Amino acid sequence: MIDRSDVLDAKNRISGYVRRTPLLSAGTAAAPLWLKCEFLQHTGVFKARGAFNRLLAARERGELDPRVGVVAASGGNAGLANAYAAAALGVPATVFVPETAPQVKVERLRGYGAAVRQVGAEYAEAYAAAMEYVAQTGALFCHAYDQPEIAAGAGTLAEEILEDEPDIDTIVVAVGGGGLYAGIAAAAEGRAHVVAVEPVSIPTLHAALAAGHPVDVPVSGIAADSLGARRVGEIAFSMASRVPPTSVLVEDADIIAARAKLWSDYRIPAEYGAAAALAALTSGAYVPRAGERVAVVVCGGNTDPGTLG
Known part of the structure; x- marks a missing residue:
């Protein structure tokens, strides 16, 4: 389990090693929307945050040989x-x-x-x-998503969102193994609600919430390369149990359409997994209330540019 103090520690630790990515205003007065442009992070994905937090914290403890x-x-x-x-x-x-x-x-x-x-x-x-x-x-093992320092590092992007726009009500994020979701949920607890978005074909968190514990799910679909964990991590499930998110599922066709919209409207080269978050809004899987201030995390851009159209 992690909380906001872990995220704030990570924020201080990784400062100077990661980029503070921009928060792009993309909505209207009636439907306020922001896009967190994490695809501009080092290596093109949010995971640099957790990696640096894990390595630097281990070095502080003398665990990094x-x-x-x-x-x-x-x-x-x-x-x-x-x-x-x-x-x-x-x-x-x-x-x-x-x-x-x-x-x-x-x-x-x-x-x-x-x-x-x-x-x-x-x-x-x-x-x-x-x-x-x-x-x-x-050697120091770095898990892809289910380690406290990895999740807390990922959560630093939510701190940036809420520093830039403190009145944001909701943060929408795609879920694979759940490290990013867990970090955002910890950072936003008591300040903003989290919408957790998954492909219909890889519903790791959705299935865990239904079962009451993490379970294996089949992995398939357009976003399997980045959201293809077989089960959600224990940290993410613990966070979802403590502060329940709104869990929604989107179809592959909706992800493809959202990715195309990110490119055509904003010239954002999102990978399919990152586009899943916006797909929750464009497909109607999540419908904000009137005036709800929503931030969508575009978490990665490691994609084939030849497929963007």
């Missing part, structure tokens, strides 16, 4: 963020990815200086190999 550095299991955004943060702090990073990981992602990880180890056909095998590496070397 500069000889072996950090290890992550992710061929996607989390791997990129941890590789970038490790390079910035001058420590090695080892990232385990499945053998099926796209070569372009592997090369980008190497471009940040990470040692890439390709193991197995699925993420679970890469994860198991990463944990074995941690046991053998003492």
Whole structure:
């Protein structure tokens, strides 16, 4: 479990290492709307915040061995963020990815200086190999979403939103494993409501709330590359149990349409997972009340520009 004090500690810790991303006014007087442009963050995604918080906090405690550095299991955004943060702090990073990981992602990880180890056909095998590496070397493990420092770091973007526009009523965010949601919920508790948005095909938080505990769900659909966790993290579920969000589901077609709107109207190159948040509004899955002041988190832009139209 985390709370706002953890987010504020993270904000102070990572200051100077991450970008304060802009909050773009995109609505009208009758329907106030802002877009948090986190796709402008280092590595193109919010995860740099949690990565820096995890590494810097570990270094403060003497847990970050500069000889072996950090290890992550992710061929996607989390791997990129941890590789970038490790390079910035001058420590090695080892990232385990499945053998099926796209070569372009592997090369980008190497471009940040990470040692890439390709193991197995699925993420679970890469994860198991990463944990074995941690046991053998003492490297610092950085989870993609379910560690307090990772979630608290992610929540710093909500602090920025509410500093820029203190009267915002609602923050809308896409949910995969739930680290970003958990951090935002902790930062916004008592100040703004959170709408948690998931694809119909990967309802990790929605299913957990229905079951009363985290459960495995099938993973498929257009946003599976960034929202494709099989179950929501314990930290996110704990936050949702303490401060219930509005949980909504959106169809792939709605995500595609919202992504197209972000590009055509604002020239924002959102990845599908990030566009899911706006899809809650454009599809009608979430309908703000009259005058409700809403901020939508556009959490990442690691997408193929050739598909933007």
